[in-house]
Amino acid sequence: xxxxxxxxxxxxxxxxxxxxxxxxxxxxxxxxxxxxxxxxxxxxxxxxxxxxxxxxxxxxxxxxxxxxxxxxxxxxxxxxxxxxxxxxxxxxxxxxxxxxxxxxxxxxxxxxxxxxxxxxxxxxxxxxxxxxxxxxxxxxxxxxxxxxxxxxxxxxxxxxxxxxxxxxxxxxxxxxxxxxxxxxxxxxxxxxxxxxxxxxxxxxxxxxxxxxxxxxxxxxxxxxxxxxxxxxxxxxxxxxxxxxxxxxxxxxxxxxxxxxxxxxx
Numbered sequence: 001x002x003x004x005x006x007x008x009x010x011x012x013x014x015x016x017x018x019x020x021x022x023x024x025x026x027x028x029x030x031x032x033x034x035x036x037x038x039x040x041x042x043x044x045x046x047x048x049x050x051x052x053x054x055x056x057x058x059x060x061x062x063x064x065x066x067x068x069x070x071x072x073x074x075x076x077x078x079x080x081x082x083x084x085x086x087x088x089x090x091x092x093x094x095x096x097x098x099x100x101x102x103x104x105x106x107x108x109x110x111x112x113x114x115x116x117x118x119x120x121x122x123x124x125x126x127x128x129x130x131x132x133x134x135x136x137x138x139x140x141x142x143x144x145x146x147x148x149x150x151x152x153x154x155x156x157x158x159x160x161x162x163x164x165x166x167x168x169x170x171x172x173x174x175x176x177x178x179x180x181x182x183x184x185x186x187x188x189x190x191x192x193x194x195x196x197x198x199x200x201x202x203x204x205x206x207x208x209x210x211x212x213x214x215x216x217x218x219x220x221x222x223x224x225x226x227x228x229x230x231x232x233x234x235x236x237x238x239x240x241x242x243x244x245x246x247x248x249x250x251x252x253x254x255x256x257x258x259x260x261x262x263x264x265x
Contacts, residue, residue, distance in 0.1 A: 049083050050182045056093065059176045060186065064099040065122075072112070074119040077145070081125060088127030088181025089145075092163055094190045095173070102190060106201045114196055120146035121165075121193050127181045130172075133161045150193050163187065166194035167201060 053075055056066040069075040081089040107115060123145040128136060134156040136142060141151035153164040161172040170189035177184040192201055 049079075050177065050179075052079050052082060052091070052182070052184075055177055055184065059184075060093070061096045062093050062186075064096050065093050065119075068115065068119055072116045072119055074116055077120070078123060081123075081145075082182045085181045087125065088183070090124040090126065090128045090183040090185070092122045092172075092185055092187050092191060093176065094122070094170075094187045098170075098188055098190045101203055102201055103204050110196065117146045117150065118193070118196060120144065121150050121152075122191055124152075127183050129178055129180075129183065130161060130175060146193075150195060152191070161185075163191065165191040167192040167197060 053066065053070065056062045056069075066075075069078070078089060078091060081087075107118075110118065121144050124142065125145050133154055137154045137156050140153045140155075142154055144150050144152055155162045155164065162169055163172065168189040168191060170187040170191070173186045173188050175183075176186055
């Protein structure tokens with residue numbers, strides 16, 4: 001009997017040793033699942049900027065103004081302001097015909113800095129739509145990109161916007177581009193500040209009209225008048241000469257008659 005109990009206890013001990021790891025594994029808590037990170041957001045697209053050089057090269061034509069902007073590097077100044085979406089830029093661009101109306105020597109006496117100032121004078125350091133010019137006119141004079149004292153006067157006359165400098169008052173001919181933050185407006189005249197031009201810049205000579213056919217053959221009024229005056233003078237001289245001859249003959253006849261009377265006595 002004692003041997004049976006010992007055998008049972010031994011068998012229980014062996015079973016406990018064999019099943020202890022399995023029981024420990026079942027009672028241990030499960031391992032935590034790996035944490036999943038939120039997906040990385042896609043980078044925001046870069047803002048779209050208007051390429052002013054490209055815009056002016058296909059519009060207009062504004063080739064002369066664009067050429068001056070690129071040679072003076074003012075185009076970089078304008079482009080940097082255009083990329084600043086907080087305030088933007090407004091550019092007044094003269095057409096090629098506006099430069100053709102001036103003599104070629106108009107800008108030849110300007111220094112590099114003066115030419116740069118002239119170009120900066122054609123821009124406002126803020127975006128303005130056509131509708132905003134009406135309120136802007138009450139703030140005249142308006143500062144330009146060239147700074148003080150290079151200002152402009154903007155007026156709204158029955159919906160027509162005029163941009164006035166000292167020597168010109170062009171009207172905005174058309175809106176080339178007007179989407180915030182960039183506004184580009186075409187002008188038919190070059191804006192010329194008084195600080196750079198002490199007198200009105202000379203315009204290019206206008207070709208003389210061709211003479212009408214047969215005009216050189218017809219006598220002009222001056223020639224006819226001169227002829228009339230000459231003819232009148234000749235007639236008067238001849239008449240005076242004839243009158244003098246008659247007077248001399250009359251005197252000789254009277255003298256002869258007097259002589260005959262003396263002889264009769």
